[in-house]
Amino acid sequence: MATESGQNESGKGIGARLPRREDDRFLRGRGRFVGDMKLPGMLEMAFVRSPLAHARIRGVTKPAEGGQHVYTVADLIGVKGMRADSGLPGFRGSVQPILAEGKVRHVGEPVAACLAENRALAEDLAELVEVDFEELPAVHDMTKACDADAPLLHAHWEKNAFLESAVDIGFEAAIKDAAAVVTRRYRTARQCMAPLEGRGVLAVWDRNLEMLTLHSATQMPHVVRTGLAECLGLDQGQVRIVAPDVGGGFGYKGILLAEEVCAGYLAMKLDRPIRWLEDRREHLTGNANCREHSYEITGYAAADGELLAVDCKAIVDSGAYSIYPFSACLEAAQVPSILPGPYQMRGFRCTTMAAATNKPPILPFRGVARTGVCFALELTLDGLARELGISQEEIRRRNLVRPDQMPFINITNKHFDSGDYPEALRRAVEAIDIPAVRKRQAEATGNTRIGLGFALFCEQGAHGTSVYSGWGIPMVPGFEQATARLTPDGGLELRVGVHSHGQGLETTLAQIANSEIGVDPAKVKLVHGDTAYTPYSTGTWGSRCAVMAGGATGTACAALGERIRKIAAHLMQAKPEEVVLADGFARAGSSQISIAEVAATWYQKPQLLPDDVDPRGLEATEGYKTVRDTGTFSYACHAVVVSVDLSLGHIQLLDYVIVEDAGTMLNPMIVDGQVYGGTVQGIGTALFEEMPFDAAGQPLASTLADYHLPVAADIPPIRILHMETRSPISRFGQKGIGESGAIGPPAAIANAVNDALAPLGAAVNEIPLTPERVLRALAEAQPKMAAE
Numbered sequence: 001m002a003t004e005s006g007q008n009e010s011g012k013g014i015g016a017r018l019p020r021r022e023d024d025r026f027l028r029g030r031g032r033f034v035g036d037m038k039l040p041g042m043l044e045m046a047f048v049r050s051p052l053a054h055a056r057i058r059g060v061t062k063p064a065e066g067g068q069h070v071y072t073v074a075d076l077i078g079v080k081g082m083r084a085d086s087g088l089p090g091f092r093g094s095v096q097p098i099l100a101e102g103k104v105r106h107v108g109e110p111v112a113a114c115l116a117e118n119r120a121l122a123e124d125l126a127e128l129v130e131v132d133f134e135e136l137p138a139v140h141d142m143t144k145a146c147d148a149d150a151p152l153l154h155a156h157w158e159k160n161a162f163l164e165s166a167v168d169i170g171f172e173a174a175i176k177d178a179a180a181v182v183t184r185r186y187r188t189a190r191q192c193m194a195p196l197e198g199r200g201v202l203a204v205w206d207r208n209l210e211m212l213t214l215h216s217a218t219q220m221p222h223v224v225r226t227g228l229a230e231c232l233g234l235d236q237g238q239v240r241i242v243a244p245d246v247g248g249g250f251g252y253k254g255i256l257l258a259e260e261v262c263a264g265y266l267a268m269k270l271d272r273p274i275r276w277l278e279d280r281r282e283h284l285t286g287n288a289n290c291r292e293h294s295y296e297i298t299g300y301a302a303a304d305g306e307l308l309a310v311d312c313k314a315i316v317d318s319g320a321y322s323i324y325p326f327s328a329c330l331e332a333a334q335v336p337s338i339l340p341g342p343y344q345m346r347g348f349r350c351t352t353m354a355a356a357t358n359k360p361p362i363l364p365f366r367g368v369a370r371t372g373v374c375f376a377l378e379l380t381l382d383g384l385a386r387e388l389g390i391s392q393e394e395i396r397r398r399n400l401v402r403p404d405q406m407p408f409i410n411i412t413n414k415h416f417d418s419g420d421y422p423e424a425l426r427r428a429v430e431a432i433d434i435p436a437v438r439k440r441q442a443e444a445t446g447n448t449r450i451g452l453g454f455a456l457f458c459e460q461g462a463h464g465t466s467v468y469s470g471w472g473i474p475m476v477p478g479f480e481q482a483t484a485r486l487t488p489d490g491g492l493e494l495r496v497g498v499h500s501h502g503q504g505l506e507t508t509l510a511q512i513a514n515s516e517i518g519v520d521p522a523k524v525k526l527v528h529g530d531t532a533y534t535p536y537s538t539g540t541w542g543s544r545c546a547v548m549a550g551g552a553t554g555t556a557c558a559a560l561g562e563r564i565r566k567i568a569a570h571l572m573q574a575k576p577e578e579v580v581l582a583d584g585f586a587r588a589g590s591s592q593i594s595i596a597e598v599a600a601t602w603y604q605k606p607q608l609l610p611d612d613v614d615p616r617g618l619e620a621t622e623g624y625k626t627v628r629d630t631g632t633f634s635y636a637c638h639a640v641v642v643s644v645d646l647s648l649g650h651i652q653l654l655d656y657v658i659v660e661d662a663g664t665m666l667n668p669m670i671v672d673g674q675v676y677g678g679t680v681q682g683i684g685t686a687l688f689e690e691m692p693f694d695a696a697g698q699p700l701a702s703t704l705a706d707y708h709l710p711v712a713a714d715i716p717p718i719r720i721l722h723m724e725t726r727s728p729i730s731r732f733g734q735k736g737i738g739e740s741g742a743i744g745p746p747a748a749i750a751n752a753v754n755d756a757l758a759p760l761g762a763a764v765n766e767i768p769l770t771p772e773r774v775l776r777a778l779a780e781a782q783p784k785m786a787a788e
Helices: 023-027 119-126 172-177 221-232 260-271 278-287 370-388 392-396 421-432 432-441 465-470 507-517 547-571 595-604 670-685 747-759 770-787
Strands: 043-049 055-061 110-116 132-137 163-171 181-190 200-206 211-216 239-242 274-277 293-301 305-319 349-357 448-461 480-486 494-495 524-529 580-582 584-587 591-594 619-624 630-646 651-661 719-721
Touching: 043 119, 043 260, 043 278, 055 110, 110 119, 110 260, 132 524, 172 305, 172 349, 181 370, 181 448, 200 260, 211 221, 211 260, 211 507, 211 547, 221 239, 221 260, 260 274, 260 584, 293 619, 305 370, 370 448, 370 507, 370 630, 370 747, 392 421, 421 651, 421 719, 432 448, 448 494, 448 747, 480 547, 494 507, 507 524, 507 547, 547 580, 547 584, 547 591, 547 595, 547 619, 591 595, 630 747, 651 670, 651 747, 670 719, 670 747, 747 770
Parallel strands: 043 274, 211 239, 305 349, 494 524, 651 719
Antiparallel strands: 043 110, 055 132, 163 349, 181 293, 200 211, 200 274, 293 305, 448 630, 480 494, 480 619, 580 584, 584 591, 630 651
16 A cells, blocks of 8 residues: 555555556557548548638539549438537527538538548549539637627627636625736737647448447547437447547547548448548647737736736637537636636635637646636736735735635635645755855846746646536536456456546556555556546546546556455455455465465366455446535645747747645656656647637648747756645545646746846736837837837
8 A cells, every 4th residue: 555655655546656558559650640540441531721710611623533432411311410509597508510501610620531541542532523602701809709790600699708707705895905917918829739740530330230430549438429329310229439549638628520421421321441540740730729918917916915806808819619528618718717826815706708709719738727817817927026016926925815715715715625725835946955046137138137936826627517607618527437357267357438648548547446455557447538438537637647547547456456355365264354455475474375366266166265255246336426525625836947049039038847746646657758748748838839820811831841849959857846735535646747847937037037037127017028029029129118
C-alpha cells in the first residue's frame, strides 16, 4: 500500500516513478492507429468542402464519370443531423447537418463525400464535383455578431447568439470602498489543437450480426456510440466503437464528427469498409478551432490591495454550430463560474454570450475556458497592483484563499476541497529569485528589457453530475465503473471505459492495482477504448481519469482483493483479516501463497475452495464517485522571466518556474510529463498560435507554415516544484492534473512582457504576443509618454 507521503514500498505502486509501459511500443513504431488499418475491399473517403464561409447551395453537379461514387445530403437516406442543445434557459438550438443542406456556414463544411480505391483518387473525384454557391455576407467578428445589420446564420433565430447569461453577486455594495479601479479589454486568438495524429475513422458493417463497427481516433467511445446510433437510426447495441492507439487528443477527439456519421452510413449502404483520414489542411481550416474570447473587465480594489469586486463582459466565439456532445456553451457557460479563480472578493458581476459566427464550431481544448479567464483576471490584478503601487506578488498574497479556510466555498459557490495557495506563491517567488530579476532588470541596456510575471489559477477536475447538469451540458457524467478480473495464471485484466491518448493510463491504473492487491504492473493488462468490452463511461476529458477511473479501479481491485484474501486464508488456514496482498503473494504470518495459486484454485481446483466462497469469483465490477462530485481542485503558480527586444518585438523566455499541487501523485514522472506538455501548449497560446480570419470568413493559416507551433528552441528549462495536498474527496487523495500546464503560461508570460514594457507606458492585451503586437503597443505608447 502507499505510505502517507504517497510513495509505495514496493516501488511499483502509487507514488512510484514507474516508466510508462506503453512507451515501448510507441518508441519502436509499433503503435496501432486508424491510419495503420487496412481491410480487404476498403474504400477511402475524401470530401468536397465549402470554399466559402457563408453561402446558399443552388445545386451540386456530380461528374459524368465516377458520379455514382459521390454522395450528397440527398443520398443519406434516413440520416439525422447532429443536435447538441444545452439545458440552460434561453439556449438557441440548431442542427449540424452531416453534409451541407441548402446552405454552408463555414469554410471547410463538408458538402459531398467521394469514394475511391485510394485517397488520391478520391480527392481527384472531389475536384470534379461542381457546386453552385450564392455567396452571402459572413459574420467574422464575434463582437459584432449581434449587430442589427449582421446576417443570421440560422434563419429561425432572432440574433447570432447561442446563449446569453448574467450573474450579479453583491456587486454594487462591494465597489463603494474602491480606491483603485482598472478597466481593460483583452482578446485571445482562435487556435487549433494540432495533435500529432488527426482524426481518423474506419467503418465496417457486418451484415450477419447487423453490427456497425467504427474504429475511430476518439477520446470518448461510448459517447460517440450514442450519437452515431442516434444519427443513423440504429440501436446502440448495433454499434461498436473501437478506439485504438490515439496520437494526442487535447479535447478535439472528444466530439462526434460528421465524417464519422458519413463513413458509418456508407459502410452500411455499400457493405464495404470505409476509411477517412483527416489531413492537416482539413484539421486547421475546417474542423478544430477553439479559445477565441473577448473580455471587457474591471477590477476594484481597496487601498490596502484587497480585491473588492470584478465586473466582466465576456464574449466567446462559438462558431456556426453547437457541437455534439458538449454544446456551443462549452466555454461561455463556464466563464461566470470560474472567473474568480482562487481569489476572495466581496462582489462579482459577469455577463457572457456564446456568439455564432461563420467559423468552425468551437471545440473543447486542454484547459477549457480557464486559459482565457486566467489571462483576463491575472492581467487585471497586475493593473491594480501598478495602480496601488504594490508588487505583483503582494496583491496576490493578500487575496488568495488561505489553507485555514479549507474547504472553501468561493463567491460563485465553487467548493475548494484542499490546498495551500499562498504557499505555492511563496515557493514560486523564492525559486524565481525576485531580487536577482529586479537587479537584472535595472541593469538592462540598449533595446532589451527584462520582465517578471506571475499567474495563479485552479483547475477544477473530475467534476461530476451536479456540475455538468447545472451547466446544461447534454453529456452528464455519473458513476465511473471498472472491472478487475484475475486470469487463471494470476495476471490481472482491468477494463475501463475511459481512453488513454497520452495520459499513461496503462501504467498508472496498473500501479493502483499493485497498491491494492499486489499484482506486478507488468502482469496487468488494460482493456480500454472498446464499447464491446468496457463498462460505460463518458470518456477522457476534464482531467477526470486519475480521479474517476483511478478511483473505480481501486474500488474494483479492493473488492477483488477481499475475494482473493478469503480463498488464500482458507488455503493457508488463516483468517481473511490476517492476509496481506503484496508483491504477487498473499501472506499471513509466516505463511504465504502466490496470487497465481489462488487463481488456479478458483479456475482449476474448485474442490479446494471454502464452502462459503463468493460465487461471483475472481472478477469484480464496481462503480465510483468522489465523496463530493463538485470536483477536485489542483492549482499552480507560474512565474516567468522574459526579455523583450524593443526594436524587433521579439520575446525570449529566460526562466520558468511552476509550483504545482496535484494532490497524491499516482506517478510523479507522468505528472511531470503532463505539466511539461501542457506548459508547452500554453507557451504556444501565449506567443505563436493563431488562426486568423478575414472579413469574408476565410481562414488565413491553412498549413503549418502559417500556423506556428512552439518548437524545442522556444522552450526554456522549466522547473517544476511539487506540493502534495491530499484531496479529501478522492480515493487516494489525487487530483486532476491533465490540463493545468496549459492554463497559466499566457497570463504569466503576458504579465512578464507588460512588466518589461511598463516603464515605457506600453502594454499588450491580446494573445498571442506576436512581435507585431509588441511593436504596435510601443508605437501607441510613444505619443502618450511624450505628452506626459
